[in-house]
Amino acid sequence: MARVLVAYYSRGGNTAKMAEFVAQGARLVKGAQVALKEVPEVDPKGLAAYDAIICGSPTYYGQMAAEVKALFDKSVAIHGRLEGKVGGAFTSSVNLAGGNETTILSILQAMLIHGMIVKGTSERDHYGPVALGAPDERAEGECLKLGRNVAELAVRLFG
């Protein structure tokens, strides 16, 4: 069984809705055990118990929210223990070119520094799902796909 965590921060509910779709996509994968948690509930030391971590944040000034960055900063306590695990990221922003991709990359950058494996996609949202405000049908599909892709890879590697 591969353990997948979908961790998100959301003040207005948009990223939370995306997180539910990501978790739904991951739950479609046989052999994946999926947990959905808000970032303030996540124990940084507990991250090492997961085989895959998918992290969502609203776009704040083109980067992950401070609350999400704080989780990564605290994860230094387990630095080295996320090596080879699977990662993914998603975001909601208000503007089309409002720094949403740089927000996803800010999360993936932290994951890469942990030595995690990040899978892109050749179609649509290459770095990870983006929603403008609440997820529409297109963003919903991208979230389902991210959850499924990450969970499938985690099952192949760890299941």
Ligand SMILES: Cc1cc2nc3c(=O)[nH]c(=O)nc-3n(C[C@H](O)[C@H](O)[C@H](O)COP(=O)(O)O)c2cc1C
């Ligand atoms: C402090 C702050 C900074 C923000 N910075 C940006 C930004 O750089 N670009 C953008 O498009 N939207 C920005 N937004 C808008 C949010 O990303 C957007 O409303 C998002 O949908 C909120 O997600 P949530 O409902 O999950 O909290 C910002 C909002 C706040 C509160």
